[in-house]
Amino acid sequence: MKIQQLIVFLFAVVLIDARTPKRYSELDIVMSTCTTFIGKYGTVCTSTGKRSTNWNCYCKTDAGFGTISDCLVRGFNNNTNIISKFTESCNMTESKFHAKYDKISAEFKTNGTEYAKMTTKSSSGSKTSASASKSSKSTGSSNASKSSTNAHGSNSSTSSTSSSSSKSGKGNSGTSTTETITTPLLIDYKKFTPYKDAYQMSNNNFNLSINYGSGLLGYWAGILAIAIFANMIKKMFPSLTNYLSGSISNLFRKHLFLPATFRKKKAQEFSIGVYGFFDGLIPTRLETIIVVIFVVLTGLFSALHIHHVKDNPQYATKNAELGHLIADRTGILGTFLIPLLILFGGRNNFLQWLTGWDFATFIMYHRWISRVDVLLIIVHAITFSVSDKATGKYKNRMKRDFMIWGTVSTICGGFILFSAMLFFRRKCYEVFFLIHIVLVVFFVVGGYYHLESQGYGDFMWAAIAVWAFDRVVRLGRIFFFGARKATVSIKGDDTLKIEVPKPKYWKSVAGGHAFIHFLKPTLFLQSHPFTFTTTESNDKIVLYAKIKNGITSNIAKYLSPLPGNTATIRVLVEGPYGEPSSAGRNCKNVVFVAGGNGIPGIYSECVDLAKKSKNSSIKLIWIIRHWKSLSWFTEELEYLKKTNVQSTIYVTQPQDCSGLECFEHDVSFEKKSDEKDSVESSQYSLISNIKQGLSHVEFIEGRPDISTQVEQEVKQADGAIGFVTCGHPAMVDELRFAVTSNLNVSKHRVEYHEQLSTWA
Template identity: 40%
Template sequence: MHTLAYLACFLLGFVSLATASLDPYEKLGKKRIFYACTNQIQSEVSFCPPKEISCQCVNENYMATIAGCLRRVNEDLNFTINFMHENCVYYNVTVADDWYDGAIKLYDEKAKSASEIPNFNMSIPIDVPFILNTTMTGMYQEAFKRFYENYDTSIEYGSGMLGYWLLVLILGAIFNWVKILFPNITKKMTHPVINWWRQYVSMPATFRKKKSQEQNFLRYFGFLIPSRLESLVIFLFYCVTIWLHAMNSKAIDNDPVFESKYKAELRYVSDRSGITATLMMPLVFLYAGRNNFLQWLVQWDYSTFMAYHRHTARVMFALAVIHSVGYTILLYDDYAEEAAETYFYWGIIATTVGGLIMIQAFFYLRRKWYEIFLFFHIVLAAVWVAGVWLHVTDLGFIWLVYPAVAVWCFDRVVRIGRLIAFGFPHAEVTLLADETLKVVVPKPSYWHSIPGGHAFVHFIRPTYFWQSHPFTFTESTNNEDSIVLYCKVKGGITHSLYQLLVKAPGRTCKIRVSCEGPYGEPTPARYSDTAVFIAGGNGIPGLYSEVVDIAEKTPISDNKLKLIWVVREWRSIYWFYEELLHLKNTKIETIVYISQPKCYTFIDEFNNRFVGLEGLESEESNELKTGLNTEDVKIEEFSTEETQSSTDKMVRIDEPIRESDGSYHKIVDIIKSELSHVKFIEGRPSIEELIPSEIHESNGSISFVTCGHPAMVDQVRYYCAKNVSNKEKKRVDFYEQIQVWA
C-alpha cells in the first residue's frame, strides 16, 4: 500500500511538472498574429488621441485596419477574429460577434495607404482605414512569432530540464531496485563491461580518493566533490541547461518590436531563463526536503540528494541572475520608473536574496555555524519564494510557483505531524567516555526503527527547542520500547548539553525531547553472500543496527556477516559496550581495532561498569593471563537515580596498572574476557590489504558498508573500486552510510 502511494505521488508530481506546457498554461502562439497587427498599426498610424487606450475596440477605422491586416496574414483567421472579443474585454468593451464582417467591408471600401492621404503624419489621427506597409507586416509577424513562441518553448524547455532529472531518477531506481528484487541476478553481474562501468564511473570518487573529505581552497573556500557518477549526472545537467537556453533564440535582423536584433535576443534569453528558473523551484525544494519520497523510491541516500540540491539550486540562481541582468539592460533608460512597479522591485528582492543564500551556503560558513546557517537559509528561502510569487503573479506565471510552495508546505506539515505523533517524552541523556552523549528515548508503539536509519531530535530546552539535529540510532538492548542515539560532542546543541551534563550528578539528566523520523533506508548489503561493515569512531551505531537486523532476520547459513570497528583507545569502546555484549549470541564476526592501545587515558571510567574486582590484585590475578570467563565478572547497570549512590559501593581500581609483561592493563583483560566473542587487534587496519583479503575469503558476492571518518570512508571506496575486477570474479558492492548534513 505504501509502495503504491509513493509511486502515485512520484508519477503525479513529475507528470504535473514535466507537462507544464498543458493546462493551466495557455499557449501564446496564435495570439501573436493579432498582436503583431496591432503593434504594426501603432507604429505606422494613429486613429485616436494618445490617452484613449480602448481605441482599437471602439474606433471603426482602427478595427477595419486590424481586419485588413488579419486577412493579409491569413493564418488562423477564425482564432484571431474571435480573439478580438477577449482582447477588448480587457478594455471593458464588448465587441459584436460579427465585427469582422463589417470591418473588412469598410476596409475594402475606404482604406488608403500613407501616399494616398494628403499631408500624412503618423502622429495625427486619421478617419479612414489604413493600408499597412506589406514588407513591415511580414517583419512584424515573424518578429512576434519568435517572441511569443519563445514563451511557449521556454515552458517546454523547462519541462525538458525536469524531464532530464526524471530520466536520471528512473534509471537510478531501476539499478537500485534490481539489487533488492533480483539479488541472484545482481550477483552474476561481473561482466568486464559492467565491471569497467562500476570501477571507473559509478563507484569511485571524481578525482583520486577524496569524496567524503573536504577539499581545501584558500582556507575559507572548502568544498565537497560528489562521486564520479554524481559529477557526471551534474555535468550533463549543466550541458542540457546550456543547450536548452541556446537553441531557438535567434531574432530577425532589424527586429521592429525591440528595435534591434541584439535587444530582441536579449529579451528572448531573459524571458526563457526567468521561466525555467521558476520551473526548477519545486525540484530544488524536493531534493532538500526531509520527507522526500524519492529517497525510498530511488534508494539514494540523503547526501546524494543534497549534492543534487546544491547544484540545481545554483543553476536556478544563475538563471535568475541572467533574467535580472537581461531586463536591467533592456530597461536601462526607464529603470527608475519600472523599479517602482511591484512586480519589478520584488524581482530585485528575490534575486538579491538568492545571492545571499548562495553566500551564506558557503561550505566554510555552514560547517562553522551550522545552526545559524540553517536558520537563515530557511528564512531567506521563504523570502525568495515570496519575492518570486509577487514578481510573477501579474505576469501570468503564478501557477509555476504553486508546486514549489506545495512541496515545501507538504514537507513542513509532515514534519510537524511526525513530532506531534511521536510526542514529547523525557529522554535519559548521559555523558559517556570519548565525549559521547547517550540519549535513550522512549518511542511510541507505532514507531518502527529503520536499520541504519536516522532521526532528527529536538531537545526541548528554552534556548534551542526549535533546532533539530540528525543522529543515527539503535534499538535499546534492554528495552524494546526505546531507541538509543549516540551523539558526538562538537559545537552547538551537543556542546550545550555537554556543559549541562558535566555539572549533573552522575553526568546524567532527564530532558524532554521529540523525534522526527525515522528516515533513511538500509543498504542492499543483506542480499550479498558476505557483508562487511566497517565503522570508525562514532560511525558504529547505524552499521551496528543494520548488521544486527540482518543477523536476526536471516538464517545462520545464509550469509556471512562481519563487523569491523576502528577506535582510538580502549576507553572509546565504553560508550558502546552494551551493544558489543549483545553481539555475543549472534553470527556476527566482530573485530575491534585499537589504534592507540598503549593509551590508558581515562580508562578507569570502566570502574563504573565493573564490580567485584577485590581479588584481582597482582598476586591473585594469574587467571587474567589465561583469560577470564564472563561469569568471573559481575556487571551492574545503574539508573539515573542510582548512579551516584551505587558509586560509593563499587570497588575502584587506582591509577592504571600494567601486568608484569608491561603490555596490558587489568581492565583491558576484563574487557577481553567479557567480550570474548570480539577479536581485538592493536593498531590501524590496512584498508588496502583488508578489502582484497575479505573478497578472497568471501563465499560469493560481497558488500562493504562503511561509516566513520571521511578519510576512512574514502579509502574503503577507493579500494573497493580497485577490486571490482578480481581474479575470483566475485561481485563487489560498496555502500557508504556517512551522511553529510552541512
C-alpha cells in the same frame, strides 16, 4: 505515508498544469505583429485588454477586417495556414474570407489610391492633416482610408492614439484624443519584415522558454525514472544483481558507478585554500556527470535561439533587446526549477522510497539545482535591469510592487547561495539552518508576488504545497511521538548517549536515524540527527552522536558539571528516517566497516542482518583511536556474543591509555581479573580485562591496511560480497577506492554501500 506523499506531489503537478503559462500560437504572434504595425498608422480596433485581441472588431467590422486581412495577405504573403487559423477564430470559411477581402479591395480601388501616412495634431487642436504618396502596385488588392495617423509606431500589441508623436512618449503640448478609424487602412508593407522578425523572436521566446523549462524537468524525470526502475528490479529480484558480475558490468561499475569523481575524495572535502572558505564536496563520478549534463543543458537552454533582430522596432538598442530576451528566458527556466529543488530538499520525500537514494544524495542534487536556479535568477535580474536602463523604464518599473518583491526574492536567493557554502555549514550548522529557513520563506513569498501577475504564480504554489506538506508530516511525527523525558549522558569524553522512552508503534529502523529537539530555551528551535542502535529493550530508543560544535557541544557543556555527566532532558523526536543498505538482500557475505562514532548505525544494521540471515557470513570491523572509545559501546559489543557476527576492533593509538577510568566501575570487566585488588588501578591490566570481557572480539593494535583487507575478503568470499561503511570521511573514501579496485579479483559480485550522511 508514501502514498500520501505521492498524492501531494501529483497535486502540485496538477496545480501547475491547471494554469500553465500562456503559450503564443502562430496566430497569436501574427495578430500581435499586425496589430502593432497597424497601430503605427492608426486605430481601427480599440484594445480589449493587455495582450488580448479585439476579435469582434477584426472579424465583423469593415475597418478591422479589411485592415487585418490586408496584413495577412500582403504582410504574410497570403499564408494559407495563417488565414485558415484566422477564419477559425472568426468562425467563417476561407472562401468567405477571400470573398469579403476581395469586395473590400475592390471598394478601395474605386475610392482611394493612397497609403496611410504619418499625421500630427498641432497643440492648438487643429484638424488632422495627411501626407500621402501615390499607391504603387503590389501583389493582391488592398484597402485604404483617407484618415491617417501617427507613423512612429508603438510597442503595444494593439492600438495607438492618433496624437502620440514618438516612441519615447515625448510629444507636442496640448491634449491628445484617440480617434478610431472607421474605414480600412492601406499600409505599405515594405518595412514590415523587422516587425515580423522581432515579434516572432519575442513571443516565441516565451514558448521556447516553457519548452526548455519542461525539458529540464524532463531531464530529472528521466534520471529519476531510471533510478526507480533499477531500484524496483533490485527489490523484486534481489538475487538478480549477482549475475551482473561480468567484465562489462564491472567495467561500468569501476569507472562510472562506484568511484569518486577524482581518484579517492568523495566524502572528504576538496580544499581550494583561503582558510577553507572555498572548500567543497564533489559527489561520485556518475552523480557528477548527471550534474554536469544538467548545468550544460541549462546553459544551452538559456541562450538557444536568442539573437539580435536588425532594425528591431521594439527596442531602441541591441542591449535592451538582448537583455529583455535573456531575462525572460532565464526567469522562466528558474521558475520551473523551484518546485523541484524544494521537493529534493525535504526530509519526507517519497522519491527516496521509490529510487532507493538516501537523503544525502537528494540533498546533494538539491544544492546543485539551487545553485543553478539562483544563478539563473541573478542573470534574470541583471539583464532586465540592463534592458530597462537602456529603454529608460528602470526607475518607474522599480516602483511597482511586483518588482520590489522580485528584488526581495533575488536578494534572499543570493544570501542563500552564499550562506550555504560548506565553510559556513561546517562552522555553524545550526545558525545556517535557521537563517536558511527564514531566507527560503522570503524567497518563495517574494517569488510568488513577483510571478503572479506574469502568469507563473502557480509554480510557487506548487513549491509551497510540497514544502508545507513536508512540514506538516514532520510536525505530525513529533506530535504523535510526544514530548518525552530522555536520559542524556556523556560517554567516553566525546560522545553523547540519549535514551528516550518510545511509544509501542514506533519502530527503530536498522541503520536509521532520528532528529532530536532538546526542549531547552536556547536549543528548542534546533534539531540534530542522531543515529540509533539496536537494543534488547523494546521500550526505548538509544541514540549516539559525536560531540562537535553547535547543539552537541552546548548539551555537553550543560552535562559536564552534573553528577555522572548525566541529566534528564525533555525532548521531541522526529523520525525514524533512513533504511538499511541492500547488501543484506543481495549478498551472501557482508563486511561492515565502521570508524569511530560511525559504529551505531553500522552495528544496528549488522545485528539486524544477523537475526534475519543465519546462513550469511557477517563480519564487523570497527576502527577506533583509543581504548576509551570502547567505554560507551561495551553493552552493544557484549550483545554480539549472541550472534554469528565475526567482530574485529582496530585500535590505531593503543599506547594512549588516557580516559580508562570510565571502565573502573564496569562490573563485567572487574570480575574477569583474578588479581583485582592488586591490578585494579593498572591501565594495562584494565585493557587486559576489557579483552577478556570481550573475548568474542578480536583486538588488533595498529592501523588496518584497508586495501589489503578488502582484497583478502573478496578472494575468500564464496559468493557475492558487500562492504557497508560509515565513519571518518578519509576511511570511507579509502574503502570505496579499495572496493572499486578489487571488482575483478573474484568471479562473484562485489558491492559497496556507504551509510555516511554528509549533510553539513
